[in-house]
Amino acid sequence: xxxxxxxxxxxxxxxxxxxxxxxxxxxxxxxxxxxxxxxxxxxxxxxxxxxxxxxxxxxxxxxxxxxxxxxxxxxxxxxxxxxxxxxxxxxxxxxxxxxxxxxxxxxxxxxxxxxxxxxxxxxxxxxxxxxxxxxxxxxxxxxxxxxxxxxxxxxxxxxxxxxxxxxxxxxxxxxxxxxxxxxxxxxxxxxxxxxxxxxxxxxxxxxxxxxxxxxxxxxxxxxxxxxxxxxxxxxxxxxxxxxxxxxxxxxxxxxxxxxxxxxxxxxxxxxxxxxxxxxxxxxxxxxxxxxxxxxxxxxxxxxxxx
Amino acid sequence: xxxxxxxxxxxxxxxxxxxxxxxxxxxxxxxxxxxxxxxxxxxxxxxxxxxxxxxxxxxxxxxxxxxxxxxxxxxxxxxxxxxxxxxxxxxxxxxxxxxxxxxxxxxxxxxxxxxxxxxxxxxxxxxxxxxxxxxxxxxxxxxxxxxxxxxxxxxxxxxxxxxxxxxxxxxxxxxxxxxxxxxxxxxxxxxxxxxxxxxxxxxxxxxxxxxxxxxxxxxxxxxxxxxxxxxxxxxxxxxxxxxxxxxxxxxxxxxxxxxxxxxxxxxxxxxxxxxxxxxxxxxxxxxxxxxxxxxxxxxxxxxxxx
DNA sequence: TCACGCTTTGAAAGATATTTTCATCGCACG
DNA sequence: CGTGCGATGAAAATATCTTTCAAAGCGTGA
Numbered sequence: 249x250x251x252x253x254x255x256x257x258x259x260x261x262x263x264x265x266x267x268x269x270x271x272x273x274x275x276x277x278x279x280x281x282x283x284x285x286x287x288x289x290x291x292x293x294x295x296x297x298x299x300x301x302x303x304x305x306x307x308x309x310x311x312x313x314x315x316x317x318x319x320x321x322x323x324x325x326x327x328x329x330x331x332x333x334x335x336x337x338x339x340x341x342x343x344x345x346x347x348x349x350x351x352x353x354x355x356x357x358x359x360x361x362x363x364x365x366x367x368x369x370x371x372x373x374x375x376x377x378x379x380x381x382x383x384x385x386x387x388x389x390x391x392x393x394x395x396x397x398x399x400x401x402x403x404x405x406x407x408x409x410x411x412x413x414x415x416x417x418x419x420x421x422x423x424x425x426x427x428x429x430x431x432x433x434x435x436x437x438x439x440x441x442x443x444x445x446x447x448x449x450x451x452x453x454x455x456x457x458x459x460x461x462x463x464x465x466x467x468x469x470x471x472x473x474x475x476x477x478x479x480x481x482x483x484x485x486x487x488x489x490x491x492x493x494x495x496x497x498x499x500x501x502x503x504x505x506x507x508x509x510x511x512x513x514x515x516x517x518x519x520x521x522x523x524x525x526x527x528x529x530x531x532x533x534x535x536x537x538x539x540x541x542x543x544x545x546x547x548x549x550x551x552x553x554x
Numbered sequence: 555x556x557x558x559x560x561x562x563x564x565x566x567x568x569x570x571x572x573x574x575x576x577x578x579x580x581x582x583x584x585x586x587x588x589x590x591x592x593x594x595x596x597x598x599x600x601x602x603x604x605x606x607x608x609x610x611x612x613x614x615x616x617x618x619x620x621x622x623x624x625x626x627x628x629x630x631x632x633x634x635x636x637x638x639x640x641x642x643x644x645x646x647x648x649x650x651x652x653x654x655x656x657x658x659x660x661x662x663x664x665x666x667x668x669x670x671x672x673x674x675x676x677x678x679x680x681x682x683x684x685x686x687x688x689x690x691x692x693x694x695x696x697x698x699x700x701x702x703x704x705x706x707x708x709x710x711x712x713x714x715x716x717x718x719x720x721x722x723x724x725x726x727x728x729x730x731x732x733x734x735x736x737x738x739x740x741x742x743x744x745x746x747x748x749x750x751x752x753x754x755x756x757x758x759x760x761x762x763x764x765x766x767x768x769x770x771x772x773x774x775x776x777x778x779x780x781x782x783x784x785x786x787x788x789x790x791x792x793x794x795x796x797x798x799x800x801x802x803x804x805x806x807x808x809x810x811x812x813x814x815x816x817x818x819x820x821x822x823x824x825x826x827x828x829x830x831x832x833x834x835x836x837x838x839x840x841x842x843x844x845x846x847x848x849x850x851x852x853x854x855x856x857x858x859x860x
Numbered sequence: 861t862c863a864c865g866c867t868t869t870g871a872a873a874g875a876t877a878t879t880t881t882c883a884t885c886g887c888a889c890g
Numbered sequence: 891c892g893t894g895c896g897a898t899g900a901a902a903a904t905a906t907c908t909t910t911c912a913a914a915g916c917g918t919g920a
Contacts, residue, residue: 278868296637300907310870315908326907327877331602334637335644352827354834358695359688361827366683366820370676377672382665389664405721408714412815415711500841501827509718513815514672521658521667521807528660535806584897606878616899621879632878633906 266292266336267371268378268494269321275495276480277320280309284317288329293337300326352501368496369510375494376511380518388447388489389522391471392417395445398424399465401433401458402449405505409475409512410449416520420531433461440470447473451493451508453481462486475515477508491515572598572642575627583626586615590623594635599643606632658807674802675816681800682817686824694753694795695828697777698723701751704730705771707739707764708755711811715781715818716755722826726837739767746776753779757799757814759787768792781821783814797821 270289274282284307288295295303300311303326307314318329352364392398398417402410407428417424427433440446446465448458453476466472466486474487477495484490493511498504524531576595580588590613594601601609606617609632613620624635658670698704704723708716713734723730733739746752752771754764759782772778772792780793783801790796799817804810830837 280869296641299905301905304870311907312870312909313868316869331637331640335602335640338641338644354831356831358692358824358828361831362683362686362688362691362824365823365827366679369820369823370679373672373676373679377668380668382668385668386664405718408718408721412711412714415714500838501830503841506823509819510816513819514675517671517675517812518664518668521671522664524807525660525662525667532806535809586898605876607876610899617878618880618899619897622898 266321266332268375271375271496272379272492272494273320275478277317280307280313281317281320283307284309284314285321288317288321288333292333296330296333296337298330351497351499354501365502365506368502368507372494372496372507372510373514375496376514379492379494380515381490381492384489384491385515385518385522388445388473388491389519389526391445391473391489392422392519392523393526394443395422395471396443397440398422398445398447399433399436399440399461400424400426400447400449401428401437401461402426403428403430403455403457405509406449406451406455406458406512409509409516410447412513413447413449413516413519416516417523419534420520420524420527421534422523422527427461430457430460433458434464437461437464437470438468440465440468442469442471444470445473446470447475448483448487449475449512450481450483451477451495451504451512453478453483455483459483459486475512477511572627572638579626583623586613586619587623587626589613590615590620591627594623594627594639598639602636602639602643604636657805660807671808671812674808674813678800678802678813678816679820681802682820685798685800686821687796687798690795690797691821691824691828694779694797695825695832697751697779697795698728698825698829699832700749701728701777702749703746704728704751704753705739705742705746705767706730706732706753706755707734707743707767708732709734709736709761709763711815712755712757712761712764712818715815715822716753718819719753719755719822719825722822723829725840726826726830726833727840728829728833733767736763736766739764740770743767743770743776744774746771746774748775748777750776751779752776753781754789754793755781755818756787756789757783757801757810757818759784759789761789765789765792781818783817 267289270285274285274289277285284303287303287307298306300314304311304314315326318326321329323329323332350364352361356364398414400410400414402408407426410426410428414424414426425436427436437446444465446462448462450458453474459482462472462474462483463486466488471489472487473489473491474483475491475493476483477493478484479490479492493508493515495504495511496507498507524535573595576591580591583591590609593609593613604612606620610617610620621632624632627635629635629638656670658667662670704720706716706720708714713732716732716734720730720732731742733742743752750771752768754768756764759780765788768778768780768789769792772794777795778793779795779797780789781797781799782789783799784790785796785798799814799821801810801817802813804813830841
């Protein structure tokens with residue numbers, strides 16, 4: 249039979265993307281949809297066995313809500329979500345032992361803490377990578393590359409991420425500044441104009457201290473970018489471009505700052521590499537130059553692979 | 555045959571067993587059922603996307619025949635065969651595409667960059683977790699918990715990691731300072747005494763600017779700790795305790811600073827959680843207090859779906 | 861504080877998909 | 891040349907999924 253042997257592959261990449269989407273989208277959903285999403289994320293294998301009605305009942309919602317959730321997660325309907333769930337469960341079966349997915353307890357031995365934290369950060373990275381909108385990323389890279397001047401706003405843990413970005417950009421010859429003082433940030437923001445880039449980093453998407461300077465830059469006509477876990481947050485109102493980071497459940501011993509930082513740093517790295525690629529002629533010598541310069545600050549030990 | 559009563563269906567046999575069963579049972583089947591079985595075995599992924607009607611049409615048979623085939627293959631009905639098919643297909647293609655392990659090229663599309671960076675950082679985390687000496691970690695946590703004062707030294711990218719650690723420790727009531735100015739670092743280091751902790755962060759293990767203050771602290775009798783990728787480096791000479799971070803190959807577009815930072819941050823997080831566990835009585839209220847305090851800095855926006 | 865409007869939600873109607881039923885067909889054998 | 895029996899598909903019956911719509915909830919602004 250001559251069937252259309254061409255790639256009938258659909259975009260429905262069943263893999264980790266599913267869990268990622270659940271975690272990324274979950275916070276922006278209404279309550280009952282969240283319940284469904286949680287149930288699905290908690291036990292995909294079990295949910296794959298359930299009909300709409302059964303899942304609705306189990307989550308204490310209605311069929312309509314289940315279908316709506318499936319839609320938000322990117323499937324045409326529940327039927328397809330179910331298939332993806334089955335696929336996901338199969339893929340996951342050889343995966344992590346349940347113990348590392350549990351929350352960190354006060355009396356966990358340190359070895360477990362290490363395993364759980366590592367697992368969690370790995371998951372965060374996978375989620376972020378899966379959830380990143382590459383076209384937005386592309387646009388941000390373009391804006392950064394062309395910018396006359398780049399201002400970065402971040403507070404608390406996000407301030408460090410901002411500094412990381414700035415360090416990297418400086419290293420390849422861009423003009424970038426990190427601001428964590430809200431007043432100075434605004435003061436500087438009003439100096440920006442079209443062609444400049446203002447970039448705000450906030451996990452919650454609602455941090456006033458970084459939204460204010462971003463707004464100021466926005467009003468001045470600069471290209472504004474937000475790196476946030478909440479693309480529906482207030483920060484997005486003044487952001488021309490939004491890069492979404494994964495959001496994971498937090499707990500007392502695992503503050504949100506921890507996973508958001510991991511997530512944000514991945515985005516920052518992507519930006520850096522993207523810009524470095526596009527300005528390679530200029531960046532490559534700059535990179536080696538800074539490498540050379542640093543060698544002097546190291547003792548003359550020869551570095552070798554261990 | 556079996557009526558659809560309470561016959562529970564085991565989904566654990568989705569794997570290669572499916573193909574095997576098709577081959578085993580195929581010869582005993584009537585012609586049209588064979589056609590269905592063949593189609594299923596030939597391209598499970600594609601068949602998983604088809605409805606009964608579609609599969610019947612494609613194989614030139616009827617819905618009834620498809621359902622019968624599903625039954626013979628051991629499933630309660632077509633719906634379940636379809637789920638198994640999806641799971642099977644997912645398992646087949648589960649291995650990581652080799653492409654993500656390759657180095658980042660100047661002309662890689664941004665989507666590949668994201669995938670590669672994420673993959674790499676995930677690998678770094680796994681390596682670090684695997685390579686961490688838990689007994690050393692335990693000792694460091696103990697020292698931090700008991701310390702009167704904690705000084706942290708880091709330069710460049712490691713400076714940010716140091717600040718991250720300090721932010722976290724301050725948050726749970728410890729007295730910690732980050733130093734990235736080598737002179738000030740030494741000046742402060744000589745103030746340390748037994749029972750204090752000095753912690754140096756350096757990827758290369760040979761950064762003079764952080765080794766000097768660590769040495770000063772060491773000479774004063776403080777407990778000295780190194781977080782480094784080179785436990786055989788110069789920094790280890792003045793470190794009572796050494797925590798080893800994973801070292802990955804670097805390249806022009808993927809500076810060492812990138813993966814070392816990921817690695818170092820994991821260690822920092824482990825330290826933080828370890829200390830928080832051991833000082834839980836004090837840390838828990840402090841953590842919630844700082845959380846409360848921050849809430850005021852966020853706008854009162856309610857999260858809503860976009 | 862209260863009313864307004866927008867969002868969220870579930871009940872039930874509507875549409876599809878799956879399963880069952882049953883009449884017909886094809887083939888082997890008497 | 892029948893006759894019997896499994897194989898087969900059309901169509902009915904059922905289960906499942908999707909859509910619609912009205913009511914309830916909730917934040918917003920007067």
